[in-house]
Each structure stands twice: as structure tokens, then as C-alpha cells.
Amino acid sequence: MSQVTPAPNNPDPQASNTESTTRSRIPVSAPAGLLTITQPPQTATSFYKIAPSQLVTFAWNFSFIQATPTHLTVSAICDNGNTYPVGPTDGIIPGTATEVVWDIYSYQQNNPNTPLAQETYTLNIWDERGPGAARAPGYLQPNTGLKFALYTPQAYTPLADGWTCSTCNSALAAYAAHPAFIGILATFIIMFLSGFGLLRHFR
Numbered sequence: 001m002s003q004v005t006p007a008p009n010n011p012d013p014q015a016s017n018t019e020s021t022t023r024s025r026i027p028v029s030a031p032a033g034l035l036t037i038t039q040p041p042q043t044a045t046s047f048y049k050i051a052p053s054q055l056v057t058f059a060w061n062f063s064f065i066q067a068t069p070t071h072l073t074v075s076a077i078c079d080n081g082n083t084y085p086v087g088p089t090d091g092i093i094p095g096t097a098t099e100v101v102w103d104i105y106s107y108q109q110n111n112p113n114t115p116l117a118q119e120t121y122t123l124n125i126w127d128e129r130g131p132g133a134a135r136a137p138g139y140l141q142p143n144t145g146l147k148f149a150l151y152t153p154q155a156y157t158p159l160a161d162g163w164t165c166s167t168c169n170s171a172l173a174a175y176a177a178h179p180a181f182i183g184i185l186a187t188f189i190i191m192f193l194s195g196f197g198l199l200r201h202f203r
Contacts, residue, residue, distance in 0.1 A: 025066075026066045026067065026137050026138040027137065028137055029137070030064065030066060030137035030138045031064045031137065031138075032064065032135045032136060032137060032138070032139060032140075032141045033062060033063065033064045033065035033066070033067070033138055033139055033140040033141060034062065034063040034064055034065075034140075034141060034143075035060050035061075035062055035063075035125055035140060035141070035143040036060055036061055036062075036063065036143075037058065037059070037060050037123070037143070037145060037146045038059045038060055038061055039057055039058065039059035039060075039099070040058075040146075040148065042145065042146055045120065045147050045148060045149055046148045046149070047148070047149045047150075047151060048104060048148060048149070048150050048151075049150075049151060049152075049153055050104050050105055050108055050116060050118075050150055050151065050152045050153075051105055051152075051153055052105050053105075054104065054105060055101050055102065055103055055104075056101070056102045056103075056104055056148075057099060057100075057101050057102075058074070058086065058099060058100050058102070058123060058146070059098060059099035060098055060099070060125070060143075061098060062098070062140070064138065065138065065139075065140060066137070066138030066139075067138045067139045067140075068095055068096065069095030069096075069127035069128060069140050070095050070127070070128045071092055071093065071094060071095050071127070071128055072092075072093050072094070072095055072097060072125055072126070072127060072140075073091050073092055073124075073125070073126055073127075073128075073131075074086040074087055074091050074093060074100050074123070074124070074125050075091050075123075075124045076121040076122070076123055076124070076148075077121060077122045077123075077124055077144075078116075078117055078119050078120075078121050079119045079120045079121070080117050080119055082114065082117070084107070084114070084116065084121075086100055086102045086123070087100040087101065087102050088101070088102075088103070095127065095128075104116060104150060116150050117150070118149075118150060118151045118152055119149065119150065120147055120148070120149045121147065121148055121149065121150065122144055122146070122147055123143075123144070123145075123146040123147075123148065124142065124143070124144050125142065125143045126140070126142035126143075127139070127140045127142075
């Protein structure tokens with residue numbers, strides 16, 4: 001399993017002092033910072049093909065941010081329980097970034113021990129405080145609102161390589177056994193024989 005580990009929570013005393021100063025300047029009544037996904041649309045689940053040159057772009061915008069994140073962690077949580085870092089930098093991107101591009105095929109080739117599954121995923125984005133950070137005025141609230149799916153395309157099989165229609169023969173047999181078909185066929189035979197007899201009579 002590939003697991004993204006959040007950055008330590010303010011290991012530097014100077015960083016801790018900076019955060020304390022920032023917090024003191026944010027009104028308690030201020031709303032929590034929000035991240036809204038703009039690409040892909042969240043109206044339906046997007047499907048992405050694991051294939052060469054198939055890049056996946058996730059984009060977003062921020063609202064109500066008063067404490068700019070030092071960095072963001074972006075990860076994809078698979079329905080099978082695995083966690084994958086998103087993007088070219090192991091899922092860690094600048095705190096002001098508004099998009100990340102993920103080359104899923106390259107990831108698949110470079111990580112044979114933790115391959116991407118053909119499953120549904122949830123995109124997770126959080127700041128340096130980690131995925132379980134408490135809601136705080138002006139600080140980014142973790143986002144887990146986007147679902148997407150990955151799939152591997154089937155290999156191309158030429159018709160000359162033995163492709164067969166598994167339902168064609170059965171469909172033809174069912175059609176031939178239908179009473180209407182038998183009646184039409186019998187009528188056609190009778191008409192043909194009658195016409196043939198008339199032609200012989202007038203010769």
C-alpha cells in the first residue's frame with residue numbers, strides 16, 4: 001500500500017509562533033476556509049483511462065482562506081483501501097496551488113508493487129495540519145468531495161484473429177424457430193410452386 005504521510009504539525013517553534021500570531025489575527029466568527037473542485041465536474045463520476053499520454057487534471061479554487069497553507073497534500077483513496085499520492089511530487093504541492101496534473105500511466109509503470117486498481121477513488125486534499133484537522137476559522141478545511149474512477153482499456157483484437165459473434169447463431173436459430181417465420185416461409189414456397197405450375201401450364 002502506498003501511503004501519504006502528512007507533514008509534522010509545526011515541528012519548528014518559529015512556525016508555531018507564526019501560526020499563533022496568524023490565529024490571533026483571525027476573528028473567531030470567520031468561516032472555515034473552503035476548497036471547491038472545479039475540474040472535473042462533480043455532477044457525475046469521471047472515468048480516466050490508464051494509458052500513455054492520458055493525463056488527469058484536478059483543479060480547484062479557495063474561499064474564506066485567511067491562513068495560507070504552507071503546502072497541500074493530494075491523495076487518491078481507492079475503494080479497495082489503498083492510498084495513492086497524486087501528482088509528480090508524491091502528492092505534496094505548494095499551498096497556493098490551484099491544480100495538479102497526474103500522469104497515471106507513468107505512476108503505474110513506476111510503481112509495480114502498488115498498481116492502480118480499476119476502481120472508484122476519492123480525492124483527498126488537506127493542508128499541513130493533516131487530514132483530521134479540526135475545523136478552524138480562516139484555515140483550510142480538508143476536502144473529500146470528489147469521486148472518480150480509473151480503468152484499463154481492452155487490447156485491440158483484429159477480426160481476422162478469430163473474432164466470433166457469440167450471440168449471432170443463437171439469435172438466428174431463435175428467429176428461424178418462430179411460428180411467424182415458418183408461416184411466411186411456407187407461404188413463399190406455395191406461391192413459388194403455384195407460379196411455377198402456371199408457367200408450365202401456359203407453355
